[in-house]
Amino acid sequence: MTKEGNPVYAQNTLEFVTVALEYCSFVENAMNVGMFDFVDKATKILPLLYVKASLLPQVESDEFFEPELRITEEMYDSIRSNIAALLADKDIYLDTFHADMKYSETPIASSISENMADVYQDVGNFIALFREGNELVMREALSMCYHNFCDYWGQQALNALKALHSLRYADEELKERSQE
Numbered sequence: 001m002t003k004e005g006n007p008v009y010a011q012n013t014l015e016f017v018t019v020a021l022e023y024c025s026f027v028e029n030a031m032n033v034g035m036f037d038f039v040d041k042a043t044k045i046l047p048l049l050y051v052k053a054s055l056l057p058q059v060e061s062d063e064f065f066e067p068e069l070r071i072t073e074e075m076y077d078s079i080r081s082n083i084a085a086l087l088a089d090k091d092i093y094l095d096t097f098h099a100d101m102k103y104s105e106t107p108i109a110s111s112i113s114e115n116m117a118d119v120y121q122d123v124g125n126f127i128a129l130f131r132e133g134n135e136l137v138m139r140e141a142l143s144m145c146y147h148n149f150c151d152y153w154g155q156q157a158l159n160a161l162k163a164l165h166s167l168r169y170a171d172e173e174l175k176e177r178s179q180e
Contacts, residue, residue, distance in 0.1 A: 070128035083113035115160035
C-alpha cells in the first residue's frame with residue numbers, strides 16, 4: 001500500500017503520534033516538576049490526547065497478528081507510583097463513573113495516578129510499536145490503540161481530567177501556587 005490513502009500516514013494519525021509522544025514523555029518525567037506544573041500541564045495534554053485519539057482512522061485488526069507489547073508491569077507501576085508520590089494526598093478522588101458504582105451504596109475511590117498510568121500503558125505500547133516502522137505493526141498498533149481508547153483508556157483519561165480540573169481550579173492550595 002502506498003503512503004497516500006494509508007491510515008498509518010494520515011494526518012490525524014501523525015498528529016496523534018505527536019501528542020502521544022508528548023504525553024508519554026510528560027508522565028515519564030513527572031517527578032522532575034512540581035505538583036502545580038504537573039497538574040497544569042496534565043489539564044492541557046489530556047484533552048488534546050483525547051481529541052486526537054477520537055480522530056484516529058478506524059483500522060481493522062489482523063486477528064492472526066499479535067504484536068509484542070512493550071510497556072511492562074514495572075514501567076506501569078513506576079509511572080503510577082511517581083505520579084501518586086507527586087500528588088500525595090490529592091491523588092485519590094471519588095469516582096462516580098466506576099463500573100461498580102451502580103451496585104454500591106458508598107462512594108468508590110479512584111486515583112489520578114492509576115488513570116494516567118492506564119492511559120500511558122496503551123499509548124506507550126502504541127508509540128513503541130509505531131516506532132518499529134513496519135507498516136503491518138503500525139497498522140495493528142493503530143487498530144489496538146483506537147479500540148482500547150473506545151473501550152477503556154478514553155474514559156480513564158476523562159476520569160483523571162475531571163479530578164485534575166478540580167485540583168487545578170478549585171483546590172485552594174493549588175490556586176494560591178498559580179498566583180505566585
